[in-house]
Amino acid sequence: MTEIFFSAFALIVNCIIKIYYIITDASVDLSRRNFLMKSALVPIEGMVLYGSLIEKNDVVLNKYDIKVHNAGAWKDIKIAQLTDVHIGSYFSIDKLRVTMDRLAALNPDILAVTGDIFDDDKINAEAIALIGQYCGKFRYGIYYCWGNHEYMRNMTAIKKNLAKTDIHVLTNESIIINRGDDKLSVIGVDYPQDRERFAMLGETYMKNALNGVPSDSVKILLAHHSDFIDNAFANHIDLALTGHTHGGQLGIFGHPLFPGFKYVRGMFIQDSCYGYVSTGAGSWFPFRIGCPPEITIFTLV
16 A cells, blocks of 8 residues: 555656656656656655654654533543544554553543444454453443444444444444433444445434434534534533544644535534544545644543
């Protein structure tokens, strides 16, 4: 994959240089043209190597304080998010274990896992069992919602193996946790498979997931696709945790080069409600520039 990217960059630069000389001076010396082309490829090669060997492997930790007016007894609770691991060729079982150890060491009360984790049928069962072993490390447990890549795999096997663990799988439903008289609702929605009906299905999934959720509870939404942030804002969800976009994987000065989505990366706030799009801990492909993978901690204040 790295070679494919490098070749693509080289082709683009070569074309740009040729077009430039066709426009300016078609009789320019070919040796000078070749020298300039090779010189231009040096920083591109360095960028490709950095993105392939360093940035994609450097999982950063981001922390956020979330102001919740009715936090009550839930003030200071810590929620960790893990998303878009894409276990397989570019994210090994050993790397997953290191990541889970790192998350557990931060002492969060809840771990929210927001899809696209189990992406290789050969090792999905092992990955599920591994994450399941950490349920006791988080005071109120581990909660999981489906991503689109799980639907590309053996879903029957994934569901069967998840059922062997204490991981809470939330499919358009919620779990209410009590601290005295104060309640926290952990809400999870499925991933709409029909793109043409995505918005309609999203509204239906939200409606079903919110059934029975106390209006005065602190509400945390787990959704794979970042479009659900709009659903969260419409339903006054205190904090929506999403992924799917990988932050675009390529960025500059903290902004994605190819947005592609309404909500691509980072924190969004509307009417005191928060929606977050994680860049994900893994990668679509083994290359990141200006968009490092992440794990995230949210503290209610």
